[in-house]
Amino acid sequence: MGFLCSSTSSSIVFKLGVSLVFLVSFSSYTPADAYDPLDPSGNITIKWDIITWTGDGYVATVTMYNFQQYRHIQAPGWTLGWSWAKREVIWGMNGGQTTEQGDCSKFKGTIPHCCKKTPSVVDLLPGTPYNQQVANCCRGGVINSWAQDPATAVSSFQLTVGQAGTTNKTVRVPKNFTLKAPGPGYTCGPGKIVKPSRFVGTDKRRVTQAMMTWNVTCTYSQFLAQRTPTCCVSLSSFYNSTIVPCPTCSCGCRNTSQPGNCVDSKGPRIASVVVPNTGKSLYVPPLVQCTNHMCPVRIHWHVKVNYKAYWRVKVTITNFNYNMNYSQWNLVVQHPNFDNLTQTFSFNYKPLIPYASINDTGILWGVKFYNDLLMQAGPYGNVQSELLFQKEASAFTLEKGWAFPRRIYFNGDNCVMPPPDSYPWLPNTASYKLIGSLFARIAGSISLLLTAFLHGIL
Template sequence: MQIYFNFDALFFFFPSEAYDALDPSGNITIKWDVRTWTPDGYVADVTIYNFQQYRHIQAPGWTLGWTWAKKEVIWSMLGGQTTEQGDCSRYKGNIPHCCKKDPTVVDLLPGTPYNQQSANCCKGGVISSWVQDPANAASTFQISVGGAGTTNKTVRVPKNFTLKAPGPGYTCGPAKIVKPTKFLMPDGRRFTQAMMTWNVTCLYSQFLAQKTPTCCVSLSAFYNDTLVPCPTCTCGCPNNLTHPGSCVDPDSPHIASVVSDHGKTNSLAPLVQCTSHMCPIRVHWHVKLNYKEYWRVKVTITNFNYRMNYTQWNLVVQHPNFDNLTQIFSFNYKPLTPYQNINDTAMLWGVKFYNDLLMQAGHIGNVQSELLFRKDKSTFTFEKGWAFPRRIYFNGDNCVMPPPDAYPFLPNSGIRKNVSLIMLMIILLLSVAFHFGHV
C-alpha cells in the first residue's frame, strides 16, 4: 500500500461541506491514478484514503459511485466490482464488466481468489480510522476503462461522485486534476509516475447520516446519590406509534425469535432494547474515587443494539484534565490536539483480541475501563460539573449529553461543615459514654 500524505453543536453544515470541530482536517480522499494507456482508454488504480482520525467505515462497507463524462465503459476490474452491468447489448463477443453511465462500485470480500485481487483490496469495504489502524486506513481497486480517450487532453474526469459508508453522510466535491502520483518500484531505487491523477474529497456530516442521534451519555459521582440518565427520548421514544415494534423488551420470553426475525430484514436499521432513551449506544461516566493527589473515573460503554457488533469501536472524549492523565486500564489511548497545543481531547479504543469487539445487546454487551488523573491544583474542582466531559463521540458521532443543570452536584461547603460538626459531637458523646461506662 502506498499512502501519501461548551456543549454546543459539534458540526457546522454548509451546502457542500461539513466540519468536525475535533477533527477539522479529517476527510476521505479518493485518488484516481491513470497508470497505463490502452487502445481505447486506460487502466487506473482508484484508492479510497480515510484521513479521518477516529471515524471509520464499518461493515457492510463503502459504496462508491460516479457519472462518466463521455460514453466510457468498464472493461474489467480487480479488487472491486460494480453492482450492475447495465445495458451492454451493443457489444458482441467481448462484453464489458459494466456499461452503466453511473456505475456503483463495492469492495470484494475477504477470501477472494488471488487473480481477482488488487493491492490493498478485499476487506468487504471496511476501512479503519487513521489513528486507530493506519495500515488499514485505505482501500484500492483497479479499473480498465474504455471509450475514454488515450491522452491527458482527451480523457475527461468523472462527475457527481457519491460515497456511502455504509449509509449516507458523506458529500463529495468535484474531481480535481493534481500533480501525478509517483510510485516507488519494488527494487526501491527508481520511481515511476502516473500518466494522470485526480482527487476527490468527501466530508462527513452527522446531520446527513441520520435524523436522530445514535448515542447518549449518563453521569454519576461518588459524592452524590443521583444517577443522571440519558435524556428521555434522546434517540426516539419507546411508545412511538409511527414505528411499532422498534424496540425489544429484554424480559420478553420470545426475545430470541424477535431478534432473529428482525435480523432477516434491514440489517442497517438498529433494533434496540427498550429504554427511556432508545439509543443504540450509551456511555456512562462515573467519578469514582478522590485521592489526595489523584482522582479516578470509570467509563462504561453499553450496546443496546441487537443487530450490531461494533468491531474496532472508538470513543473520543473532551475534558480539560486529559493533559494530566496518569494511567488508563484496558483501553488504548492517544491524545488528540484539535486546538493546536491544548491537550484536552483523548481517543480511546479497545485492546485487540480483548475488548475491541463491543458485542450486541445482552449481558455481555458492554466494555469498561478506568482512568486515573493527577490533580492540577490550579484548575481541579468537583464543583459545577467540572469533573464531567464536555463532549463525547462514539465511532465519530456526537453523543447527546444531559443538560448541565442536571449534573450530580457537590454538596456545598456549609453542608459539609454541618455534617462534620455532627459527626464530631457523636464521637465526643460516645467517648463520654464509654468513659463513664468503665469508671
C-alpha cells in the same frame, strides 16, 4: 401608562415561548456543516491514478484515504459511485466489483464488467483469490480511522476503462461522486486534476509516475447521516448517590402505537426479532432495546475515586442495538484533564490535538481480540475501562461538574449530554444548586414577561 390586558399578554408570552422552544430545540442539534471542531481537516480523499493507456482507454488505480482522525467505515463497508462523463465502460476490475453489470447487449464476444452510466463499486471480501486482489483491498469495505491505524485507513481497487480516450486531452473526469459508508452522510466534491502521483518501487531505487491523476474530497455531516443522534451520555459519581440518566428521548421516543418500535428485553418476543450477524454486506436498521433515551449506544462516565494526587474514572459503553456488532469502535472524549492522563487499563488511548498546545481531547478504542468488538444488546453488549488522571493543582476540582466530560463522540457521532444543571453536585453545594436553579427560573420568567411588555408598548 396602562398595563397590557391579560389575554394580550398571555398571547405574546405564548408566542415568544413557542419561538424560544423552537430555537432551543433547533440549536441543540445543529445540521451544520461537515466541519468538525475536533477534527478540522478530516476528510476522505479519493485519488484516481491512470497507470497506463490501453487501446480504447486506460487502467487506473483508485485509492481512498481516510484522513479522519476517529471516524471509520465499518461493516458492511463503503460503496463508491459516480457518473461517467462520456460513454465509458469498465472492462475489468481487481480488488473491487460493481454491484450491477448494466445493459451490455450491444457488445459481442468479450462482455464488459459493467456498462452502467452510473456504476457503484464495493470492496471484495477477505479470502478473495490472490489473482483478483490489489494492495489495500479486500477487507469487506471496512476502513479504519487514521488515529487508530493508518495502515488500514486506506482502501484501493483497480479498473480497466474502455471508450474513454487514450490521452490526457481526450480523457474526461467522472462526475457526481457519491460515497456511502454504509449509509448516507458523506458529500463529495468534484474531481480535480492534480499533479500526477509518483510511486516508489519496492527496492526504493526506481520512481514511476501516473499518466494522469485527479482527486475527490468527501466530507462527513452527522445531520445528513441521520437527523437524530445515535448515542447519549449518563453520569454518576462516588460523592453523590444520584445517577444522571441520558436525557429522555435523546435519540427518539417510545411509540407504543407502532409495534416493533423497540424491544422489551424481558419479553418473549425478543428471540424472534433479533437479526443474526451473518456477515453479509447488508445494511440493517437499528433495533433498539426499549429505554427512556431510545439510543443504540449509551456511554456512562462514573467518577470513581479521589486520591491525594490522582483521580479515577470508569467508562462503560453499552450497546442497546440488537442488530449491530460495532467492530473497531472508538470513543472521543473532550475533558480539560486529558493532558494529565496517566493510565488506561483496558482501552487503547491516543491524544487528539486539533489545535496547537491544547491537549484536552483523546481517542479511546478496544484492545485487538479482547474488546475491540462491541457485541449486540444483551448480557455481553458492553465494554468498560478505567482511566487514571493526575491532578493539576491549579485546575482540579470536583465542584460544578468539572470532573465530567465536555463532549463525547462514539464512532464519530456527537452524543447527547445531560443538561449541566443536572450533573451530580457535591453534597455541600446541593442547596446552592437548588437556590441558583430557582433564581434562574424566576429571572427567566421576569425577562420573558418584560420582553413581552416592551413589545406591546413598541
